[in-house]
Amino acid sequence: MSKEKQSPIEGIKIKSHGLRGTLKESIELDNHTGNVRSDDEALVKFHGMYVQDDRDRREERANKKLDRLYSFMIRLRIPGGIIDADKWLKIHEVSEEYGTGVLKITTRQTIQLHGVLKHELRPTLKAFDQAKLDSIAACGDVNRNVIVSSHPLVSPIHAEIHAYADKLSKHLLPKTKAYYEIFVDGDKIYERETEKDDLYEDRYLPRKFKIAVAIPPTNDVDVFANDLGLIAIVENEELKGFNIAVGGGLSSTFGNPNTYSRLATEIGFVDSEEKVLKVAYEVLTIQRDFGNRGDRKLARLKYTVDKLSVDGFKEELEKRIGFKLEQPKPYTFTERSDIFEWQEVSKDVWYYTLFVENGVVKPNQKEFLYELAKLKLSNFIFTANQNLLLGEIATDDKVKVEELMEKFSIHKDLSELRKNSMACVALPTCPLALAEAQRYLPELVTKIEPLLLKHQLIEEDIVIRMTGCPNGCGRSYVAEIGFVGTSSGHYNLMLGGDRYGTRLNKIYKEKVNEIEILNELDKIFEVYTKERNLNETFGDFTNRKLFSYN
Structure with a gap:
């Protein structure tokens, strides 16, 4: 079990009385600010919300000696991403009444609202609750929204496999009823004895936890970028089980060489629903017990796997689940894009x-x-x-x-480039953003498209992604062309990732601006058209041509 000195957030969780903290007081009594109390900023995440402020207006408001323009982002928990028409209508109506009115689809198959003011939190979440929607565990140090390959065309038994998203989500939900008590039912008080949580205890996890279910030949979920990846093995239209992959995660920190991106490692195969759920549960308990609680930058499962070693992690997992994992089964990924x-x-x-x-x-x-x-x-x-x-x-x-x-x-x-583009929110609301992402990538793609036309590559299925900081929320580290924001208008240009999400890219040029980006891509596109092998993808070419010395 981890012996590191604990970070302050660990104490906040333990003392929170089941993630309640002083959230009710923050919402009901603190009318002098649009924020919640300091400790509650950490706790509100477990209920699917982040405190944000409009960074475009920080200087203006500071000059007027005004508080920051605080608001909340609310992210719904929708395992597998499927809702019916009635739920869409409710989401639309809520977004029109509260927040900015803009709906944002996330990389984890759900949707989030920005700009919800503190006094609007309860009515917003009550409205969602009426439609049987919630934001429980959509953020925070718990298992988050479970994602799964979305298009039924990928498999005749898609529905059977897709159902695992909901099964896993329910299996790994926190037991506390604080969400309903604080945001939905108001004055209703639950007996804490009924909230005993053998999985999360009162510590929860050291850091966020993400699960993805992939259905080969499609890897639209970027399964290896997740803490726990399940790869469905299908033979003769029958689900045989899942390969288990652990330790994926893309976030890193500039200037901290101890942080790094890592793709998940396949450690075995299980052949039943009971075993899959048992494995998922015990992977979380290992992370709970061995994860780094002293440094949140080193707290994801990938660091726990590397600390224990892959073999050591597998040995601990098999001890906890009570059976041996079989050897991983063969499969092939041949696509990652959505089917339009x-x-x-x-x-x-x-x-x-x-x-x-x-x-x-x-x-x-x-x-x-x-x-x-x-x-x-x-x-x-x-x-x-x-x-x-x-x-x-x-x-x-x-x-x-x-x-x-x-x-x-x-x-x-x-x-095709635009269809394969992806960006995180970044500015103006993300407090970690160093550069633009979703507001800028469409403009940059428009400037890259003429280069593709020039080199007769406009039909090429190249994956391009951008994040405003090194945390990688837009999964830029597994793109063929990735951009990681370093400062306003500057990005690390990342190349060499493969088309199907099974290889990380590498830094090609650091801290480049738009002119430098376009010049570099122009030169690389020209070489690609002249020197690529038959059917060689852009990512495979750049990896071979630019990084072969590695």
């Missing part, structure tokens, strides 16, 4: 993927989706690539959907 355009998954059942650039639902898209939801023609599935899959549309209803698309100018003519 209309696809008939079964007779008279159609799906359509709506491109949502960097997950920001534009006003015309929001109107389109609202009108579509009112017709009750489809369900709504968030993808791990920040897009929205419209599902289970009958053949006879396709025309109605197409007419709505035309009415609201839903554009379909997009470059």
Whole structure:
């Protein structure tokens, strides 16, 4: 068990009385500020919220001696990302009444609202609760939203595998009822004895925990970027079980060589639902007991795996689960992008993927989706690539959907690069951001597209991603072209990642500005067109050409 000196947040969790802290007092009594009390800033995350402020207005407000313009981001817990039309309508209505009105699809198959003021938290969460939606454990040092390959076309038994997202989420939820007591039921008090939590105890985890379920040949969830990855093994349209991968995580810290990105390591195979749930549970208990509670920058599972060694971690896991893992089974990943355009998954059942650039639902898209939801023609599935899959549309209803698309100018003519772009929120709300991401990447892609045309690469399926800091929320470290913000207008240019998310990229140029980025890519695209091998992807080429000395 970890012996390090504990970080202050560890004490906050233990003393929080089941994640309650003084949140009720912060919300009900502290009318002089839009923030919550200092300790409560850590606790509110466990309930699916982050305290943010508008960084664009910090200087202006400081000059006027005003408090920062605080607000909250609320992230919903939607395992596997599927909701029905009624839930979409509720999300739309809540977003119109509270926050900025903008809906943001995240890389973890859910949706979040920004700009919710403190006095709006309860009515917002109560409204979601009426639609059987919640934000429990969407943030914080617990297992977060479980993601899974989104498109049913990837497997005839997609529904059977997809169901594991909800099973895992329920299995690993914290037992405390503080969320309902503070944000939904108001004065209702629960007996703490009923909240005994054998998994999280009163310490919870040392850091956040992420699970992804991949269905080969698709790796749209970037399964190896997660603390725990489950890779479905399917033979003759029958689920045989899952390969288990542990220790993935992309975040690092500039100037701290002890931090690093790491892809998960496959350690075995299990062949039943009972075993999968047991493995997931005990992986969390190992992280609970051995994870670093002294330095949060070194607290993710990847550091625990490396501290124990892969073999040592596997040995501890097998001791806790009470059985031996089998050897991993073979499989192949051949795609990672979302499947766009209309696809008939079964007779008279159609799906359509709506491109949502960097997950920001534009006003015309929001109107389109609202009108579509009112017709009750489809369900709504968030993808791990920040897009929205419209599902289970009958053949006879396709025309109605197409007419709505035309009415609201839903554009379909997009470059492959843009379809494969992804960015984190970054400025102005993320307190960690060093540079722009979602507000800038669309503009940068527009400037890269002419270079692709120039070199006859516009149809190339290149994966491009950007994050505003080294934490990697936009999964830029597993992109063929990755940008990591270092300061305003400057990024590390990362190249050499493979197309399917099984290899990390590397720094090619540090702290480059837009002109330097475009010049470098222009030169590399030219060499790629002349020197690539047959069917060699851009990521494989740059890895071979630029980093072969490694």
